[in-house]
Amino acid sequence: MDKDLLLKEVRALLGDAQVNTDPEALYDASADRYKKYAKARRVLDVPPPAAIVYPRSTEEVARLLSFCNEHGINVIPRAGKTSTEGGLENWKELTLVIDALHLDKILKIDEYNMQATVQAGVPLQKLEDALRERGYTTGHSPQSKPVAKFGGLVATRSIGQFSTLYGGIEDMVVGLECVFPNGQICRIKNVPRRSGGPDIRHIAIGNEGSLCYITEVTVKIYRYFPENNRFYGYLTKDLATGIQVLREVMVNGYRPSVARAYSEEDARQHFYHFHKGKCVLLFMAEGNRHIVDATCKGIEEAVAKFKDGILEQVSSELIENWFNHLNWSQQDIDDEFEGMKEKDSHDGFTTEVSADWETIPKLYDNVIRRIRSEFPRAHDLTLLGGHSSHSYINGTNMYFVYNYEINCAPEDEMRVYHHPIQRIIVEETLKLGGSMCHHHGIGKYRNEWTQQEHGSAYFMLKKLKEAFDPNGIMNFGAIFYQEEGAKFQK
Ligand SMILES: Cc1cc2nc3c(=O)[nH]c(=O)nc-3n(C[C@H](O)[C@H](O)[C@H](O)COP(=O)(O)OP(=O)(O)OC[C@H]3O[C@@H](n4cnc5c(N)ncnc54)[C@H](O)[C@@H]3O)c2cc1C
Incomplete structure (x- = not known):
């Protein structure tokens, strides 16, 4: 099937109003925030989809998918467009983006x-x-x-x-x-x-x-009990102290809603007004008043246990205020994109991994040491650090953050900067038995390691793909490595 026939058939299925072929919208739909710099500079190397379609019901989704399945048309499901790992990037000439715009009730x-x-x-x-x-x-x-x-x-x-x-x-x-x-x-x-x-x-x-x-x-x-919210902040002598306190709180059975430990450099970008060049540890307790009281006691006891590594307590208003300004609106996202048309730097590229308590500090040190010594463009880094922001009884995550000046052609940015750094992070994580993706998904740029991530259990994942999507029409390249897509990953 060629593109013209595809569009004709899809318009017949849904009607003209639910099929978008505006060139700007298609350019926007060809990649997500993973390649936002190349996208802003209009040097994307991926094809635009044939159309974006907007079903109004589950039945219309079913009709669209059956049609695509029968004719081998790639489908990219789309919702809020905040994807960070290439999940919305298009690697096929004949692709329909199925956008949930009208499934909005x-x-x-x-x-x-x-x-x-x-x-x-x-x-x-x-x-x-x-x-x-x-x-x-x-x-x-x-x-x-x-x-x-x-x-x-x-x-x-x-x-x-x-x-x-x-x-x-x-x-x-x-x-x-x-x-x-x-x-x-x-x-x-x-x-x-x-x-x-x-x-x-x-x-x-x-x-x-x-x-x-x-x-x-x-x-x-x-x-929801906002009146019970309580905030704690501390400067710590190193990241390891922060992680030890997080562990202490978790293994004693407390559940603060927020429990985070930041490295010095990462703290600099978030808490520039009070971090004094140190690491930051913070907590928020919320919920029922009695539970909040107990949680606060647990936090205070854990901090006291590691007092040698705690340098000072920070006013809780500073932490609360920081939280109130953390989320990104669509305007923030658009402003950042507009800024990339002018600015040759990346503020906040990230790779998020997880491992057990014992491994995370080791993993953090290994990664930072290797990036500093092996990454050929280390001199372009303006920030290198990370934070732990999601903790469990048996371990935590590490959200590596790296900002850099971009001194290469816009189309080479990922190859020159992000990929070599990400590779070090993923290699070290997998070597130590952690997971290479804590919450952003695999997308299309960590799929080369999916098999290694899952080891012998990859058998189960692969069988799911074969069983549910035997014709391979669902989001080509997402999660599962595809030889044909490798050219876009270079
Ligand atoms: C500023 C910013 C902050 C972020 N903070 C966080 C954070 O704190 N925690 C976090 O987990 N993530 C975070 N993310 C990542 C992102 O927001 C999440 O991955 C989010 O879940 C994506 O939702 P979305 O609606 O934007 O999905 P999209 O970007 O539209 O799609 C994401 C993926 O899901 C698939 N998909 C979309 N809709 C469907 C559907 N109906 N059926 C099947 N598949 C579908 C897409 O094909 C794609 O692979 C952040 C991103 C940004 C830009």
Whole structure:
């Protein structure tokens, strides 16, 4: 099938108004924030999709997928467009981007059963605002909350700033609806728990558009007690101290909503007004008053235990104020993109990994040492550091951050800067038994390591792809390495 025939057929399926072939919109749809610098400079090396389509119902999604499956058309599911790892990047000439724009309804807020059901195109902020009016919260708060939508949040296995209390999206989703390439619509019912075989929610959660299209999601909701929020901040002598305190709090069973430890350089960009060249440790406790009181006591005890590494306490207003300005609006994202048309630097490229408590400090040191000594453009780095922002009983994450001046052609930026740094981070993580991707997903630029990430269990992942997407039409290159896509990864 050629592009003209494809467009004709899709217009017949949906009608003209739901098919967008505007060249600017297609250019925008050809890549996500992974290649934002090349995109801003208009030197992208990937093809635009044939069209962006906007289904109005699950049935229309099913019709579109069946059609694409039958004719071998690549499909990229799209929601809020905040993807950071190339999940929305297009590597095929014949591609339809299926955008959840019109799947934008909050279907039910069920206060008695403490759950809410939304369509995939509902922005998280929209549900959160509706819940807050009634005294509830989703507990989900990624920095992209104002923009990201439920389809993408579930498909990337996202996590929010309050994860230590509420968990990641996988802990929140109680049921969902999704559509497979053959047009099969599946509704996973909303129950508190069941032992009805493997947990099939996880076939959709984290699939990054490579197995199915998520159309509807039901999440838990929580009582919201903002009046009980408490904040703590400290300067620490090193990152290892911060991580030790985080561990102490977690292993003693406390669940602050936020628990974070920053390296000196990363602290410099976030807390320039008070960090004094030191590392920063911070906490937030929230929820029911009695639980908050106990959590605060746990934090204070953990800090006291490691007092030799704690340099001073920071005013809680500074921490609270910082939190209130952390999220990115669409305007912030657009401003950053506009800025890249002029500015030759990257502020905040990241790679996020996870490992157990014992491994994380070692991993951090190995990575920083290798980048400083092996990365040929280390002299262009303006910041190199990281923070731990999501902790668990058995370990934590490390969010490596690196900013740099770009002294090369815009189209070479990823090859010259990001890829060599990312490679060091991934190699060190996998060598020490950690996970190379804590919450941004694999996208299309970590797929060369997917097999290594999963080891012998890759068998299971591969079988899912073969079973649910036998014709390989779902988001070509996402999660699964494709020889044909390798040219775009260079
Ligand atoms: C400023 C900023 C801050 C961020 N902060 C965080 C953070 O704190 N925590 C975090 O986890 N992430 C964060 N991210 C990453 C990003 O916001 C998340 O990955 C988010 O979940 C993506 O949601 P989205 O709606 O924008 O999805 P999109 O970008 O539209 O899509 C993301 C991926 O999901 C797939 N997808 C989209 N919709 C569907 C669907 N209906 N069915 C199946 N697959 C689908 C796409 O194909 C793509 O692979 C941040 C990003 C930015 C830009």
